[in-house]
Amino acid sequence: MKAFFDKIKQNEFYKMWFKDALPYITGAILLSVFQIVTFATTKNPWGVSGVFANWGAWLYQLIGGSVDNWYYFSSPGAQATLEAGIINHGPTWRNIGIIFGALFATLAASGFKIKKLKSYKQVIAASLGGLLMGYGARIAFGCNIGALFSGISSMSLSGWVFAAFMFVGAIVGSKLLVKYFM
Amino acid sequence: MTTGIQRSSSSTRRSPRKKKKNQIPFAIGLLIVIILIGIWLATKENHQALYWMLGLAFGFILQRSRFCFTASMRDPYLTRSTSVTKAVLIAFAITTIGFAAIKYGYFIQELAIPGQSYIAPISIATAVGAFMFGIGMVIAGGCASGTLMRIGEGFWMQVLALFFFVVGSLWGAHDYGWWMRNFMLAGKRVFLPDYLGWFGGVLCNLLIIAVIYVIAHKYGNKKSESELQ
Amino acid sequence: MSKEVVLDCFGEACPVPLVKAEKALEKLEINDILIVQIDHSCAMKNVPEWARKQGHNVEIEEIDDGEWEVIIEKVK
Numbered sequence: 001m002k003a004f005f006d007k008i009k010q011n012e013f014y015k016m017w018f019k020d021a022l023p024y025i026t027g028a029i030l031l032s033v034f035q036i037v038t039f040a041t042t043k044n045p046w047g048v049s050g051v052f053a054n055w056g057a058w059l060y061q062l063i064g065g066s067v068d069n070w071y072y073f074s075s076p077g078a079q080a081t082l083e084a085g086i087i088n089h090g091p092t093w094r095n096i097g098i099i100f101g102a103l104f105a106t107l108a109a110s111g112f113k114i115k116k117l118k119s120y121k122q123v124i125a126a127s128l129g130g131l132l133m134g135y136g137a138r139i140a141f142g143c144n145i146g147a148l149f150s151g152i153s154s155m156s157l158s159g160w161v162f163a164a165f166m167f168v169g170a171i172v173g174s175k176l177l178v179k180y181f182m
Numbered sequence: 183m184t185t186g187i188q189r190s191s192s193s194t195r196r197s198p199r200k201k202k203k204n205q206i207p208f209a210i211g212l213l214i215v216i217i218l219i220g221i222w223l224a225t226k227e228n229h230q231a232l233y234w235m236l237g238l239a240f241g242f243i244l245q246r247s248r249f250c251f252t253a254s255m256r257d258p259y260l261t262r263s264t265s266v267t268k269a270v271l272i273a274f275a276i277t278t279i280g281f282a283a284i285k286y287g288y289f290i291q292e293l294a295i296p297g298q299s300y301i302a303p304i305s306i307a308t309a310v311g312a313f314m315f316g317i318g319m320v321i322a323g324g325c326a327s328g329t330l331m332r333i334g335e336g337f338w339m340q341v342l343a344l345f346f347f348v349v350g351s352l353w354g355a356h357d358y359g360w361w362m363r364n365f366m367l368a369g370k371r372v373f374l375p376d377y378l379g380w381f382g383g384v385l386c387n388l389l390i391i392a393v394i395y396v397i398a399h400k401y402g403n404k405k406s407e408s409e410l411q
Numbered sequence: 412m413s414k415e416v417v418l419d420c421f422g423e424a425c426p427v428p429l430v431k432a433e434k435a436l437e438k439l440e441i442n443d444i445l446i447v448q449i450d451h452s453c454a455m456k457n458v459p460e461w462a463r464k465q466g467h468n469v470e471i472e473e474i475d476d477g478e479w480e481v482i483i484e485k486v487k
Contacts (some may be wrong), residue, residue, distance in 0.1 A: 005204045018246075021456050027247025029287065031272045036280035041232055043296040046240070048326040049351065052344075054354030071359030092231035093223060095265050095330055097237020098244070100216055105245035106452070106477070107209035111478030113450050114336045118422035126343040129322025131252075132314045133343075134350020137359020137360045140311025141302035143326040144251035144319070147312070149270075150300050152391075153277035154285075157372035157382050158225035158302040160390065162226025162312040163255075170255040174426075177321050178260075182427055187444065187484045203476055248453045253425060260426055261433070261461055323424030334426065335452060336477070338423060360458050 009110065018108040022055070035153065045150030048098075049143035052134060058086050063082045070140070125181040129173075136169075244331045252319045252328055264402030271395045275388055282375075282384045289380070302368030307361045311354075318350075413442040421450045421478070428454040429461055432483070435465075439485050447481040448474075455479050 008014050022030075036047045057067045061082075067073045073082060085094055106112040119124055137143040140162055142151065148166065151159025183290045206246050216238065243249065254270040257263040281297070302308065321323040322343040331346060332340040375383030382385040418435050420428035432447045438447060447454055455471070458481050462469045468484040 001207075003205060005206045009204065013183065015326070017193050021452070022243075022247040024249065024266055024432055025248055025272060027363035028251040028269040028273035030243045030247070030277060031240070032276035032280065033250065034236060034243065034344065035273075035277045036284070037325075039281055039284055039297060040238050040306055042229070042236075045297050046236075047300075048203075048330070049347070050282055051386065052348045055357045056339035056348045056355065060352060067355070070356055071362060071376075072355035086225065088228060088230070090228050090230045093230050094233040094237035094240075097234045098327060098330040099334040100212070101241025101243075102245040102331040103241075104209055104216065104238070104334075105242045106335050107205045107212055108210075110203075110205040110387050110402040111402070111452060111473075111477040112205055112208070112288055112336055115337050115338060115422045117342070122422075123342065125321045125340045125382040127346045129320070130346025130348075130435070131350035131353070132318030133322060133325065134318075134347045134352070135354040136311040136314030136316075136318060138311070138351055138354025138358055139284050139307040140315060141308070142300075143315060145237045145325075145327050146300065147308075148251065149273065149277070149303065150297075151302065152274050152321040153281045153386070154297055155282065155374040155387050156293040157374065158304050161308050163302050165216050165309045165312035166316035169253075169258045169313040169318075170320050171316075173255055173317035173320030174260045174315075176317065178430060181321055182430065187468055187482050205476055245452070250425065250453055253453070253457070256426060257457070261429055261460060262447075263457065265460065265465070306476075320426075323427075337424060339422075395476045 003072075018105070019110075031149075032064060035149070045146070045154060046151060047146035048090065049134070049137040051089070051095050051144060054081060054089065054092070055086070056077060056134075057082055095129060121181045125177070221341050240327065241331055241334060244327060245334065249327055250324070252323075252325045255316060258398065258401065262402060264398040267398045268402075271398070275391045278384060278387050278391070281404050282380065285375075286380055298373065301369050301371045301373045303366050304367030305365040307365045307371070322347075379402055413444060415444045417446045417448065419448050420454065421448055423449075423454070424451055425453050425457065429458050432462070432481075433457055436462075436483065437483060441485055441487060443485050445483045445485065447483065448478070449481060450478045452477075454481065455481070465480065 035046055057073060060067060073079060081089060141147050147162045148159055151162060219275060220231050220234055220407050223234050251270060253266040258267055285295050324340060329340045329343050333344060374386055416435060417485060418431060418450050420431060428447060428449050436445050436467050447458055449458065459471055462483045470482040473479045474480055
């Protein structure tokens, strides 16, 4: 059996489709195609981080909290989504799909490896970075996908404003990273 | 590749060639699980199998091309590399055309244009949020999609980042009302075609992309050229 | 006799491997070799890209599932 799978590794089409990294440009074109598919089928552009607010709300409810009086979740649509639960939330499945799609790609390339946390610095960087991204994405109406990629592609000026200020943030973040988290 | 870098014998001894395992069987096993989940989701309402497929496609593409929105913003400053930045701009340009076509299709049929909730109001909150997001994604080593993709690649650091991303999102949602009352309500939603017409809107968007592309291209080539001399 | 330096970047996400490699290479002399150990697929693309752009000789070796060594020979 192993000999068979080792033979697959030598196949030129296997290398092309599963092993060798695609050029960035190819990635850009493919992502665009699926962005357009997403918009055509779901009537909304791709978004990632809005889902995380819902996950947060479900987690909060799990430990006994309530978000019913929060302005963010006050619309009938948001309430209905929360009530339907995580299993019935399409965008949640899309996010989990990203994890599974990447996992499949890594395994198919025979390049999967568990990367444990290496240092204390990584713990702090990941926690602080995660908090900043979460809070920032909520008040800026999305992340790199929803506010930036989808925003700009929807011809919204907000996408360009987001890009400009995120660029400044990325410079500050780079300085912090090199100074404190490496 | 035969550039023929001569490594001293010490290094060859230092890293003995382990026999590589082959992970393809695991990939096939995972594919079966993925399909089974898809079949189960197809029995449910709200087109969840569709979302599942879209997510899988995005994850696969992101990983296969090592696409990284964080790098597109970070690398120009940190390493002067703009190849990812240029790829992201190309994605913006193609998607702009596709989105405009779909939106225009609804417009000429006099139907409500979909996806207009993504035309967000511009206010201090946009600037502050984007700035925070920019810092966060660089130090956490990935943005929202990047974090999910890297969890798939086996990074525990990103699992932690995701947890705090969720916590931060909840915190942001909690304070959302305050930002809304003080800033967002006064913010303007600017959909370029409303101001420039459909053709003008698309053209304006593409022009901005083109100008940034030229800047990125020239800037990205500068350092290596000057160092070669 | 040229030196050979091994840089352990296992478990590090972008852009840490690249920044570390940049710093390490600065300290080396011409003809020295820097071996960057990486297990992050994105860094696997940007570290070689950066080194080639700088004009150095670059070779990549897959040493295990998801582990690579980027071998950089400093030429200038």
